[in-house]
Amino acid sequence: MNPLSPERLQGPGPHLLVPDAVFLPEGLVEGHAVLVRDGVFGDVGPADALATAHPHLTPVHLPGHLLMPGFVDAHHHLTQSFGSALAFGEPSEIFRRVWVPLEGALDEESAYVAAKLAALEALRGGFTTVADAGTRASVDHGVLAAATREAGIRCILGLVCGDAESGDADGALSRAEAHLARYASDPLVHPSLAVPVPEAASAGVLRATAALAADAGAVVQIHVNEHLAGVERSLVQHGLRPLEYLHHVGALGPQLLAAHATLLTPRELSLLAETGAAVSYNPVASAWKGNAVAPAAAMAERGIRFGLGTDGTRADGFRLVEAAEFAQRLTHGLATGDSSCGAGWTWLDHAARGGADALGLGARTGAVAPGMAADFLLVDISTPELALSWDVPWELLRRGNRDQITSVHVDGLLRMWRGRPTGWDADALVREAVARSRETVRRARITRAHPTSTAARERSGAQ
Known part of the structure; x- marks a missing residue:
């Protein structure tokens, strides 16, 4: 044989x-x-x-x-897989114009297909664990759990539990507790809590979700210091930068997974190191629609916990680690004459063991x-x-x-x-995803700032 x-x-x-x-x-x-x-x-x-x-x-x-x-994707959005090129060429903070309406147009069947399609792409790229940062789709999370479980990938499943819009803090925390209990003993699906951005939750809910996650051995995923607009909103609203504000309200600690964290001051780096909070370094997202690149080499030197995330951009683990090193080389290494930029091993290590640790799974996977x-x-x-x-x-x-x-x-x-994949028909899933994505995007009220590449070419007058 x-x-x-x-x-x-x-x-x-x-x-x-x-x-x-x-x-x-x-x-x-x-x-x-x-x-x-x-x-x-x-x-x-x-x-x-x-x-x-x-x-x-x-x-x-x-x-x-x-x-x-296997690679660990420390930051993903499973129900955004129907969007793909809708984000290409777009300026930062596209979530309001693209992702919120796209996810809002999903029903349970299309959310299942989108999540399973994302899991298929992740497995093909060598990811054995993927962290979903919470969906805005109005569906039961069991749909996403079923999709990833049936695909055969390990999943950190985030539940969005902000209360800024609803004003219902008790309801948000009740749902958070139920979510943590629902998947407490699942072999492949691990519960997580998620707040899209700090201003999506009150100070009380930020503190309470941090405590709930810490008690459950889970993480709270929050997009932090990703874009200039977000930093400026926090300064106007609180007089503090987003990461500083989380520390101020008592939400900074080992249970926090700060997504992106591209715009960090030296003081904020110290806060991460002192509190044991973790970061998802997402280099491809920085290149495609970001304002900056997270100072991951400095994080590694200071012992700050971090993993690598795709942000749902492309699911190829080897291209992700190359992007992680390449981004550090372009933004920091060239200016300082650092020809090593982590000596290769740093990015491989944080793409597996470091990512598992950042997600609270360091005792279970990643090595x-x-x-x-x-x-x-x-x-x-x-x-x-x-x-x-x-x-x-x-x-x-x-x-x-x-x-x-x-x-x-x-x-x-x-x-x-x-x-x-073994045991199920990937071709059938892709065919169904094509059909459902067309209908979903048609229903969604998506606003793009950039034309398609074909339209942009026509506008440029290129021959």
């Missing part, structure tokens, strides 16, 4: 996997094997020692492959280690891009792409084989 056939990797195991290399928390090692059993890594160590310790198992040799932790969930990738390192490497981590960062991912495994189960 072909050792690279999916049949050798299906089922809960136990499987004794012997790749050419394994990406451990301390770095890349060769000659190691990994035991996958009951959804977790049962053992990791030298291949000969594991073969001796488990003589009843037939080793599955994986020549030309690297076993590495290949005994007792951790078996969320991992098998990457073909025999390709022309990687086979001649003298430094595989750097090569993965600079030259890796999702085409080199042979398989994606979540909770020990094979979820994706050579870009195709």
Whole structure:
């Protein structure tokens, strides 16, 4: 039987996997094997020692492959997948004109399809965990949980619980408590609370959601210091910048996941370091519609917790880590003569282990280690891009792409084989998504500031 056939990797195991290399928390090692059993890594160590310790198992040799932790998307919007190019060329703060009306036009069936489509894209890109920052669609969150669960990806599922518009603080907190309890023991869906921006909730609700999340071991996701307009609104309203305001009201702490955090003062960096709050560094979003790039290299140096997020832009884990390093090089490295900019490993580490920690899942996923969930990738390192490497981590960062991912495994189960999901029909989902997205966008009252690329070309007079 072909050792690279999916049949050798299906089922809960136990499987004794012997790749050419394994990406451990301390770095890349060769000659190691990994035991996958009951959804977790049962053992990791030298291949000969594991073969001796488990003589009843037939080793599955994986020549030309690297076993590495799956990528963790620390910031996504699952129900925005129908929007895609609607955001291209748009100025910052498009959520009012594009995302709010788009999500408001979703019904439960279209929200399910949108979320499952986003999960499919994420799995194809090597993500084994994705954090949804909360939807504005008026649907039961069980719809999104079902979509991600059926796709086979691990999901941090955010519930929006602001009270600024409704004035119903008690109702917001009651819904928050119910959401945290509903998914408290789900193996793949982990509850989170979400406040779109600080001004979307009263000071009391910001404090209370922080306390609820901390008690539940969950995170509160808030878009913080993302755009100049948001910083200025906070200064006018509170006399404080958004992150400073969260600290002022008692909402800053290890339970906070500050999305974007691109516009930070030295004082705000100190607040993050002192309180243990985490950040989702979203470099592609900065390039596509942002005002700035988060100072992630400085965060790494100061021990500030952070993961990498796509913001729903594109779901390719290797392109994300390249963007993370590239953005730091352009905004900080070139000006200071820093030719390393994290030495490659920094961005790979924060794309997996760092992201899991930022999401409150550091004890469960993000690393290949005994007792951790078996969320991992098998990457073909025999390709022309990687086979001649003298430094595989750097090569993965600079030259890796999702085409080199042979398989994606979540909770020990094979979820994706050579870009195709196992056990369900991706083509049928895409066809349904095309049809539903057309109708959803037609109903939504979306306002764009920028024309389509074709219309822009015509306006420019280009021949």
